Amino acid sequence: MWLHRVKQEYGERLDVTWKHFSLEQVNSKNGPEWKVWEQPDTYVSKSLVALRAGEAARRQGMEAFDRFHLALLTARHGGNGRISLDQAGPLVAVASDAGLDAGRLREDMGDRGLLVNIARDHTEAVERLGVFGTPTFVFDNGGAAYLKSFIPPLEDSVAFFEHFVAIVAHREYVGELKRPQPPWPKGALE
Numbered sequence: 001m002w003l004h005r006v007k008q009e010y011g012e013r014l015d016v017t018w019k020h021f022s023l024e025q026v027n028s029k030n031g032p033e034w035k036v037w038e039q040p041d042t043y044v045s046k047s048l049v050a051l052r053a054g055e056a057a058r059r060q061g062m063e064a065f066d067r068f069h070l071a072l073l074t075a076r077h078g079g080n081g082r083i084s085l086d087q088a089g090p091l092v093a094v095a096s097d098a099g100l101d102a103g104r105l106r107e108d109m110g111d112r113g114l115l116v117n118i119a120r121d122h123t124e125a126v127e128r129l130g131v132f133g134t135p136t137f138v139f140d141n142g143g144a145a146y147l148k149s150f151i152p153p154l155e156d157s158v159a160f161f162e163h164f165v166a167i168v169a170h171r172e173y174v175g176e177l178k179r180p181q182p183p184w185p186k187g188a189l190e
Helices: 002-013 048-058 062-077 088-097 102-109 114-129 154-168
Strands: 136-138 144-146
Touching: 002 154, 048 062, 048 088, 048 102, 048 114, 062 088, 088 102, 114 136
Parallel strands: none
Antiparallel strands: 136 144
16 A cells, blocks of 8 residues: 555655554444453454454564555555455455465464453553544654545655655644545545
């Protein structure tokens, strides 16, 4: 996806650390004491299965995780349909296609110990940074910014990223940018 293209261009100058964040948890109507990661395995979650798959992929090493994560983002947002985030089968298939050990991934996904890291990442994001959605970028200075956008063309990915960073990374006084023409400006999808 577009941030992968940016990472290719920047190389070691750009450190991307992916963290877990549950939109299901942050948007829950069940009250503040309810936690999606504390639900029994019989609970049908909208996306916890995908978070567990990501954490299971990380157990196979960071290179394996990066391959899986890119493949998952492509399967979810790449234009060839939207992979479901609530079923293990399609996620394991994505992992297999990305070169991961699918059997190990499936087995590791069943380990409830994975939920500790998911809960930690989510709780830290909400309590320390005020994160409410994805993607939220956190910069070296501790500032954070949520970005809602269409996927830019690959040839514009680096410039798009650089403009985004220039606007929000060191300008804490920028609170929100919104286009006044809902839901998107005319011509944005053409």
